Amino acid sequence: MLKTIGVVLLLAVTANSQCFYKDDSSKKLNPEARTSLYKGQLGFTLNIFNSINNAVPNDNIFFSPFSIYHSLLLAYFSAGGTTEASLKRSLEIEDNMDKINLMTAYKVDKRSRTVNNNSDSYEFNSANKLFVANELEVRQCMLNFFGEELESLNFRENPGAARDYINGWVSRITKNHINDLIPPDGISQATKLVLANAAYFKGVWSSKFPVERTKKEIFYVSESHQTFTTFIKQKGTFRYMVSEELGAQVLELPYKGNDISMFILLPPYSMKGGVKNIIANLTPERLAAVVEENYMTREVVVEIPKFTIERSLHLREVLENIGAGALFNETTDFSTLTEHKGIIFDDAVHKAKIQVDEEGTVAAAATAIFGFRSSRPAEPTRFVANFPFVYVIYERPTNSVLFMGVYRDPKK
Incomplete structure (x- = not known):
């Protein structure tokens, strides 16, 4: 069974009927x-x-871009002036897209995700919150637009209780998989705003891996470093392709219901720059082609690691690097949310x-030694994920990358 959970949190500290325009x-x-x-x-x-x-070029990576994006989207709706402009650029929002239409798209997307969440097949929960200090007067139009997302807390008189409340909310959304998100010193009497998103996904493979085939084998961390880890294995019919543009084999492993799949991007068997090259070659167009293209199904022998990874990231430097540093400047403008x-x-x-x-849910890597050539490989194709690879968990109905990672080392 695959369980994936992501949560992002932004901590903010302070020193008319027309809402956005x-x-x-x-x-x-x-x-x-x-x-x-x-x-x-x-x-x-x-x-x-x-x-x-x-930031972590040699470590395992696992994060939810969906979670981070939606937290920043709430910040964008709340912001004004140069802060709004900075967030619009970092969120890759098109110049001609206004907040009214974007908010409508956000609301429609939220409703459709609720309708499409078939609990018999998989479970995906996502929730956004703006926890606002109760002494701040939030503009009525924002209360009208984001009533479900807004909640007031008494940070000034009881910061500890506010921290416990937010951490409890995160735990509930993520089914107790993410606990104590905010550290003991994360909330103070000066805290004015916390923007948060929590996401939880639990999916069952459309084609499960037989337990009796699970086996410990070698994982090649690098040309000079090997270790043992547990692999799950099966032979079945899957969508498979070779992408010369990415320098990778691509395997789709769907979850029951077929709305959400894991895509594994596996480089050729070469320890020198395999994953690095895939990451360098990834563009929005190439990633969209991988997850949206209906490439051919074929019989594939699949062997991938069985693993659990939990990662914490302090995102300030990461967000500054993608142009969202205005959030951390003294000139930050949240005038759409409040006049404070x-x-x-x-x-x-x-x-x-x-x-x-x-x-x-799957993570994949391959020991198949292959070249990028047009000749049809022998049947069945072997997809053996025993060296580093990139993986993506993608929700097709909403065109969303829910989770993404790099698996480099079973021992990290």
Whole structure:
């Protein structure tokens, strides 16, 4: 069974009927708003993936770009002035996309995800919150637009209780997999705003891995470093392709219900720069081609590691590297949310966890030695994930990358 959980949290500290513009009603309906939202999210995903990889180039990576994006989206809706402009660029929101249409797309996306969540097949929960200090007067229009996302807390008189409340909310959304997200010193009497998103996914493979075939074997961390880890194995019919543009074999492992799949991007058997080259070659267009293209199914022998990874990231430097540093400046502007001045973000925290086993969600790597050639490989194809690889958990109905990672070392 695969369980994936991601949560991101932004901590902020402070020193009319028209909400976003002088005339909100002047903004015409844009039928491309949802498509634009998804496109921007894909670009943002790769930007933050590169930033995280540059920060930890030799470690396992696992994070939820979906979770981080939606936290920043709430910040964007709340922001004004140069802060709004900075977030719009870092979120890859198109210049001609206004907040009215983007908010509508956000709301429609939220409703459709609720409707599409088939608990008989898989479970995906995501929730956004703006926890606001109770002494701040939030503009009525924001209360109207984001009533479900807004909640007031008494940070000033009882910061410890506020921290416990937020951590409890995160635990509930993630089914107790992410606990104590905010550290003991993370909330103070000066805290004015906490933006948070929590996401939880539990999926069962459409084609489960037989437990009796699970076996310990060698994983090649590098040309000079090997270790043993547990592999799950099966032979079945899967979508498989070789992408010369990415320099990778691509295998799709769908979860029951077929709305969500794990895609494994496995380089040729070469320890020198395999994963690094894939990451360098990833563009929004190439990633979209991988997850949206209906490539051929074929019989594949699959062997992938069975693993659990939990990662915590302090995102301030990562967000600054992708252009969202305005959140941490003294000139931060949250005038759309409140007329209160001086709200400054102090830190950004993200936690994510993945558990992959015979029942559900997969991570993949391959020992198949192959060249990029057009000749048809021998039947069946072998996809043996026993050296570092990139993996993506993708929700097809909403065109969203829910989780993403790099598996480099079973011992880390």
